Amino acid sequence: xxxxxxxxxxxxxxxxxxxxxxxxxxxxxxxxxxxxxxxxxxxxxxxxxxxxxxxxxxxxxxxxxxxxxxxxxxxxxxxxxxxxxxxxxxxxxxxxxxxxxxxxxxxxxxxxxxxxxxxxxxxxxxxxxxxxxxxxxxxxxxxxxxxxxxxxxxxxxxxxxxxxxxxxxxxxxxxxxxxxxxxxxxxxxxxxxxxxxxxxxxxxxxxxxxxxxxxxxxxxxxxxxxxxxxxxxxxxxxxxxxxxxxxxxxxxxxxxxxxxxxxxxxxxxxxxxxxxxxxxxxxxxxxxxxxxxxxxxxxxxxxxxxxxxxxxxxxxxxxxxxxxxxxxxxxxxxxxxxxxxxxxxxxxxxxxxxxxxxxxxxxxxxxxxxxxxxxxxxxxxxxxxxxxxxxxxxxxxxxxxxxxxxxxxxxxxxxxxxxxxxxxxxxxxxxxxxxxxxxxxxxxxxxxxxxxxxxxxxxxxxxxxxxxxxxxxxxxxxxxxxxxxxxxxxxxxxxxxxxxxxxxxxxxxxxxxxxxxxxxxxxxxxxxxxxxxxxxxxxxxxxxxxxxxxxxxxxxxxxxxxxxxxxxxxxxxxxxxxxxxxxxxxxxxxxxxxxxxxxxxxxxxxxxxxxxxxxxxxxxxxxxxxxxxxxxxxxxxxxx
Amino acid sequence: xxxxxxxxxxxxxxxxxxxxxxxxxxxxxxxxxxxxxxxxxxxxxxxxxxxxxxxxxxxxxxxxxxxxxxxxxxxxxxxxxxxxxxxxxxxxxxxxxxxxxxxxxxxxxxxxxxxxxxxxxxxxxxxxxxxxxxxxxxxxxxxxxxxxxxxxxxxxxxxxxxxxxxxxxxxxxxx
Numbered sequence: 001x002x003x004x005x006x007x008x009x010x011x012x013x014x015x016x017x018x019x020x021x022x023x024x025x026x027x028x029x030x031x032x033x034x035x036x037x038x039x040x041x042x043x044x045x046x047x048x049x050x051x052x053x054x055x056x057x058x059x060x061x062x063x064x065x066x067x068x069x070x071x072x073x074x075x076x077x078x079x080x081x082x083x084x085x086x087x088x089x090x091x092x093x094x095x096x097x098x099x100x101x102x103x104x105x106x107x108x109x110x111x112x113x114x115x116x117x118x119x120x121x122x123x124x125x126x127x128x129x130x131x132x133x134x135x136x137x138x139x140x141x142x143x144x145x146x147x148x149x150x151x152x153x154x155x156x157x158x159x160x161x162x163x164x165x166x167x168x169x170x171x172x173x174x175x176x177x178x179x180x181x182x183x184x185x186x187x188x189x190x191x192x193x194x195x196x197x198x199x200x201x202x203x204x205x206x207x208x209x210x211x212x213x214x215x216x217x218x219x220x221x222x223x224x225x226x227x228x229x230x231x232x233x234x235x236x237x238x239x240x241x242x243x244x245x246x247x248x249x250x251x252x253x254x255x256x257x258x259x260x261x262x263x264x265x266x267x268x269x270x271x272x273x274x275x276x277x278x279x280x281x282x283x284x285x286x287x288x289x290x291x292x293x294x295x296x297x298x299x300x301x302x303x304x305x306x307x308x309x310x311x312x313x314x315x316x317x318x319x320x321x322x323x324x325x326x327x328x329x330x331x332x333x334x335x336x337x338x339x340x341x342x343x344x345x346x347x348x349x350x351x352x353x354x355x356x357x358x359x360x361x362x363x364x365x366x367x368x369x370x371x372x373x374x375x376x377x378x379x380x381x382x383x384x385x386x387x388x389x390x391x392x393x394x395x396x397x398x399x400x401x402x403x404x405x406x407x408x409x410x411x412x413x414x415x416x417x418x419x420x421x422x423x424x425x426x427x428x429x430x431x432x433x434x435x436x437x438x439x440x441x442x443x444x445x446x447x448x449x450x451x452x453x454x455x456x457x458x459x460x461x462x463x464x465x466x467x468x469x470x471x472x473x474x475x476x477x478x479x480x481x482x483x484x485x486x487x488x489x490x491x492x493x494x495x496x497x498x499x500x501x502x503x504x505x506x507x508x509x510x511x512x513x514x515x516x517x518x519x520x521x522x523x524x525x526x527x528x529x530x531x532x533x534x535x536x537x538x539x540x541x542x543x544x545x546x547x548x549x550x551x552x553x554x555x556x557x558x559x560x561x562x563x564x565x566x567x568x569x570x571x572x573x574x575x576x577x578x579x580x581x582x583x584x585x586x587x588x589x590x591x592x593x594x595x596x597x598x599x600x601x602x603x604x605x606x607x608x609x610x611x612x613x614x615x616x617x618x619x620x621x622x623x624x625x626x627x628x629x630x631x632x633x634x635x636x637x638x639x640x
Numbered sequence: 641x642x643x644x645x646x647x648x649x650x651x652x653x654x655x656x657x658x659x660x661x662x663x664x665x666x667x668x669x670x671x672x673x674x675x676x677x678x679x680x681x682x683x684x685x686x687x688x689x690x691x692x693x694x695x696x697x698x699x700x701x702x703x704x705x706x707x708x709x710x711x712x713x714x715x716x717x718x719x720x721x722x723x724x725x726x727x728x729x730x731x732x733x734x735x736x737x738x739x740x741x742x743x744x745x746x747x748x749x750x751x752x753x754x755x756x757x758x759x760x761x762x763x764x765x766x767x768x769x770x771x772x773x774x775x776x777x778x779x780x781x782x783x784x785x786x787x788x789x790x791x792x793x794x795x796x797x798x799x800x801x802x803x804x805x806x807x808x809x810x811x812x813x814x815x
Binding site: 321 | 649653656
């Protein structure tokens with residue numbers, strides 16, 4: 001019953017999406033085109049979609065094996081949290097989650113948006129409904145999550161053990177909130193272009209969504225990176241895997257948009273460019289979803305590959321992105337540019353920021369698709385690995401970091417004051433670090449060295465925008481920017497330290513042996529069997545000592561019987577200045593175990609930086625929303 | 641702004657769609673073209689892999705008759721799956737040589753006893769040197785070498801029932 005109710009809710013929501021689109025098109029006459037009816041329809045659509053999603057979660061929690069999706073992806077013996085997360089740990093469920101977020105976003109816009117004029121809001125809600133309609137159709141036609149299985153099996157087929165991790169419960173939903181949050185920016189841009197109303201109001205309406213989506217993407221990518229780091233047992237934190245790139249590309253576009261939307265909101269500039277970025281950001285989300293869901297690129301992320309589904313999403317994204325970009329091309333000539341600005345100005349800095357981010361986006365896009373292009377053109381199979389991405393994207397990213405030494409301190413429109421005094425603190429420290437690092441560590445590579453130099457230089461430079469301000473009256477948004485930029489500095493330091501100072505040791509050793517890695521002496525005590533709720537494992541006991549500090553690490557090689565899979569659980573000891581990372585590998589014929597040890601100084605700064613960036617975003621978002629509310633109240637009071 | 645620039649994002653999209661549509665619609669070519677086909681077998685001499693069989697060296701191939709070379713190991717599970725098909729191929733009169741990779745004589749003997757011995761010669765390749773020289777990246781793999789000792793075909797992975805006609809065809813071609 002629950003499954004049928006969910007399916008019915010999904011069909012009804014689809015009908016409402018169609019109605020919403022028709023109303024926005026004017027098929028219900030002028031009266032239907034007004035905001036009030038459209039708003040009601042959008043809220044109804046959101047509620048019904050939530051109902052459908054709740055139904056899916058319910059059948060997973062009840063382990064209802066007569067639902068095909070549950071039987072294929074769940075197991076009655078799984079801990080409840082993984083049953084819960086299992087609802088979206090598969091293709092159909094994750095697409096339903098995607099659409100649910102999309103419909104909720106539409107409903108929230110309909111309920112709370114007050115900055116746009118009514119016609120533009122109607123057009124934007126129409127665009128949002130068009131997006132929802134396509135993805136509802138995709139669910140109902142090509143991936144029905146509520147399909148029954150008759151006869152029902154006794155138990156389910158389990159879940160990929162790599163995915164039995166608390167991280168799974170939060171990683172995909174966080175990313176989806178980010179991906180789909182960008183849909184609102186897309187719809188508002190489409191609405192503005194249709195109505196020829198591209199101006200600061202559009203930017204202000206878009207901004208909280210861009211910020212919120214960007215925060216979620218930042219958190220999702222940070223969490224995903226840490227998950228890959230401790231779960232895959234390869235010691236790396238970013239693999240330039242197509243699925244990782246699929247989340248990085250919308251993030252890059254959203255980061256650029258986040259900066260340019262401020263120019264449009266504050267100064268009325270960069271109108272056409274901001275509209276394009278708003279379209280590109282959500283397009284990248286759809287392209288990312290397509291690349292992941294179609295299985296078109298091989299990746300460490302295993303998903304069901306189905307060409308029909310791939311073709312379906314491809315048709316959808318061609319219609320949506322193609323339609324929006326055509327609209328942009330036709331309307332771009334009508335878009336008036338805002339106030340002119342000098343190149344040495346906040347706007348100028350943000351333009352360069354946007355260009356550099358776009359270059360990185362292009363590099364990642366081309367690198368991700370290059371294997372496909374090469375095969376289409378020459379029939380040659382090849383893969384583009386980290387060397388390409390690292391050597392091409394890193395210098396551009398470092399140039400962007402260098403720009404951050406001064407950019408946030410520039411004034412709007414035209415900055416004729418001397419630059420050097422403001423640049424001095426960051427620059428001085430950077431030079432000191434450069435000289436110091438060359439003396440202390442002459443052997444490290446140029447990119448990690450520049451990373452260290454810029455990372456340290458950015459610490460004071462990021463705080464500089466607060467200089468000379470009354471701290472109590474500084475808007476929250478500025479605090480947010482400072483915090484986010486500090487986060488970037490911290491993350492860069494972590495990345496640079498990881499690539500410059502990591503020590504790795506691969507040793508075939510027997511219990512009783514001692515292995516040294518970095519400052520640590522690791523004694524291999526023993527290997528013992530261990531067991532968990534649905535796995536058995538071999539667990540090594542390693543006693544690691546450094547000076548007087550002693551810690552015990554227990555890496556495992558885990559075996560999941562259902563389905564039979566072996567995973568390596570890395571053991572990680574975190575101290576203030578880095579992580580000791582241990583992986584237990586295979587045993588050879590002579591009874592020696594493959595032990596992989598890494599000492600990674602300050603590697604944790606990477607994720608700490610990510611969290612700081614997201615926190616900065618959250619602060620800015622709160623500041624913006626709070627301030628707008630105050631302003632609205634002031635305006636209302638003035639009218640009374 | 642010139643018209644071309646205005647439509648540039650759209651053109652990029654169309655390019656993207658064209659490439660991925662091609663990938664979705666064109667049947668995927670899972671064959672990895674061997675870099676060794678058309679080249680002579682590299683020079684090597686391998687000792688017998690177990691008692692009672694002959695070893696294998698590169699000079700054993702220039703006999704005027706094409707033959708299969710099966711790269712296998714007793715510890716390799718897919719090799720067990722393809723063993724009956726190799727027996728079948730042997731029954732059709734095709735000579736098969738073999739290279740046992742990273743194996744022990746006792747294990748090889750046990751493997752042959754349990755799963756049959758279709759091989760004329762079995763060389764032991766304890767450190768995978770010859771395997772790597774042949775351009776083989778895993779077990780099992782099967783090569784077809786013509787009567788002059790030139791590699792004509794490389795089959796990666798186990799031979800499955802559907803592959804037997806293909807192997808026979810390639811062998812006919814190599815004659």
